[in-house]
Amino acid sequence: MSLSPEAVRKIAHLARLNLSEEDIKTYSPQLTNILNFIEQMNQIDTTNVEPLSHPFDLTQPLRADDANEPNLRDKFQRIAPSVEAGLYLVPKVIE
Numbered sequence: 001m002s003l004s005p006e007a008v009r010k011i012a013h014l015a016r017l018n019l020s021e022e023d024i025k026t027y028s029p030q031l032t033n034i035l036n037f038i039e040q041m042n043q044i045d046t047t048n049v050e051p052l053s054h055p056f057d058l059t060q061p062l063r064a065d066d067a068n069e070p071n072l073r074d075k076f077q078r079i080a081p082s083v084e085a086g087l088y089l090v091p092k093v094i095e
Contacts, residue, residue, distance in 0.1 A: 001039060003032045 003011075008028045012019045019027065073086070082089035 001032065001035050003035065004030050 005024050005028055008019070008024045011031075012024070022058060023045055075081045077086070077088070
């Protein structure tokens with residue numbers, strides 16, 4: 001498959017790229033090579049290949065879910081301007 005300069009211009013327009021004529025001449029064979037490579041990959045028989053999310057069977061090491069910070073809520077609420085039932089009260093900003 002060979003991309004014409006017209007096709008490259010159209011692709012550039014759809015991607016909202018402003019390409020010069022020199023860029024179009026450069027990108028045309030490069031994009032053609034990419035499409036040819038994709039076509040080669042599409043011809044590979046993958047009927048017996050199972051889809052993988054990752055090539056290795058790995059699990060994510062997880063840390064213990066332990067609280068490692070002291071609970072300072074009471075200390076912070078003592079210095080807050082307005083608190084009620086453990087919640088910070090703020091002025092109404094939306095009418």
